[in-house]
Amino acid sequence: MISANDVSTNKQAKIAYTTTDKGRPHLWEWLEVSVGKNEVRYETLLKLFFGGEIGPEGSLRQIEAFEEKTRAELELLRPISERLDTRRGDREIAHLYYYLTSRFGVELYEGYLRWCAEAKKLLKESMEEA
Numbered sequence: 001m002i003s004a005n006d007v008s009t010n011k012q013a014k015i016a017y018t019t020t021d022k023g024r025p026h027l028w029e030w031l032e033v034s035v036g037k038n039e040v041r042y043e044t045l046l047k048l049f050f051g052g053e054i055g056p057e058g059s060l061r062q063i064e065a066f067e068e069k070t071r072a073e074l075e076l077l078r079p080i081s082e083r084l085d086t087r088r089g090d091r092e093i094a095h096l097y098y099y100l101t102s103r104f105g106v107e108l109y110e111g112y113l114r115w116c117a118e119a120k121k122l123l124k125e126s127m128e129e130a
Helices: 024-032 043-049 055-086 094-129
Strands: 002-006 015-019
Touching: 043 055, 055 094
Parallel strands: none
Antiparallel strands: 002 015
16 A cells, blocks of 8 residues: 655665555554544653653753754755755645644654753752752
């Protein structure tokens, strides 16, 4: 129902998946079903929730690691979203959907980075007060 093609570049391994004619009706059926739930699960948040056990220094390390990973992912996603933004006027309607999906990711990661900055600031302030 799906075909896979290796579209790797020198910098990144990548597989492109395409729906086959046999798979397309199944995709359409799935797209019509309402989403049951959207979940966000981050081990970083679970560890932060229990941060009182290790103190602000340990929590800062967790947030900084999350921030670094988020920045790296955003650096990959932002140029894709920018390229798709320039193609929104194309006759190919699929570009609009690709753009909307990529913008969601950009906005989400930018929000994560704002949260990281605020969380680090508050933890550092708590360390100064102690």
